[in-house]
Amino acid sequence: EVQLVESGGGLVQPGGSLRLSCAASGFTFIDHYMDWVRQAPGKGLEWVGRTRNKANSYTTEYAASVRGRFTISRDDSKNSLYLQMNSLTTEDTAVYYCARAFPFNNHWYFDCWGQGTLVTVSS
Amino acid sequence: IQLTQSPSSLSASVGDRVTITCRASEGISSYLAWYQQKPGKAPKLLTYGASTLQSGVPSRFSGSGSGRDFTLTISSLQPEDFATYYCQQFNIYPLTFGQGTRLEIK
Numbered sequence: 198e199v200q201l202v203e204s205g206g207g208l209v210q211p212g213g214s215l216r217l218s219c220a221a222s223g224f225t226f227i228d229h230y231m232d233w234v235r236q237a238p239g240k241g242l243e244w245v246g247r248t249r250n251k252a253n254s255y256t257t258e259y260a261a262s263v264r265g266r267f268t269i270s271r272d273d274s275k276n277s278l279y280l281q282m283n284s285l286t287t288e289d290t291a292v293y294y295c296a297r298a299f300p301f302n303n304h305w306y307f308d309c310w311g312q313g314t315l316v317t318v319s320s
Numbered sequence: 321i322q323l324t325q326s327p328s329s330l331s332a333s334v335g336d337r338v339t340i341t342c343r344a345s346e347g348i349s350s351y352l353a354w355y356q357q358k359p360g361k362a363p364k365l366l367t368y369g370a371s372t373l374q375s376g377v378p379s380r381f382s383g384s385g386s387g388r389d390f391t392l393t394i395s396s397l398q399p400e401d402f403a404t405y406y407c408q409q410f411n412i413y414p415l416t417f418g419q420g421t422r423l424e425i426k
Contacts, residue, residue, distance in 0.1 A: 232415075234363075241406065241417055241418075241419050241420045242355075242357075242363065242406055242408070242417040242420075243417070244408075244414060244415040244416065244417070247415075258413045258414070259414075260414050261414065294362055294363075299368075301351070301368055301369045301372075301410075302351075302369075304351045304410050304411060305410060306351075306353045306365070306368045306369075306408070306410045307353070307355075307363075307365065307408070308365050308368070308374070309365075310362035310363055310364070311362060312361075312362055313362055
């Protein structure tokens, strides 16, 4: 069974940093692109960013709203995905979901999601 | 690419046939997925590639469309279908979602 379990959320002050983790199991992690998607309270879904797989050199993509502040990384030896968040603002308050991506004609959609971890940015 | 869903909210009854539309600001071929989200839960994939049903999803759900215009249809609403539905394009970065359609019980 595919499982994605996020951790690391919590309360952080504006300007602070936080690192989220996502532990994956039940599939061959190294083969998949992995993404972070967030959802502000009462709002819709917003894609945060992606890391491609080893076959595609672990390259990354980011939403404009987080580029330069957030960094996605992965450790295939630990089946883990990470999101380093710096210079946080109140606008970053959200539930952060880890999502596995799956290919369709070499375009990748989200086929499995974790349960999410809440990040609250407040003084 | 901006995705616009309509309606934003919808009231319907068990057994009704419901259609939600998603329009892209430019063509995305068939690189569109639909997700269902219930309160306090993670989204769940329903369809991808515009019309391919994800394994395990009931056959009352169906997707169609290509280019800019897409639809998600639920042929006969069941009590567990009342949720929020999102379309998402995976053709080009940044990946984007529609604003969501909240399906409520009438």
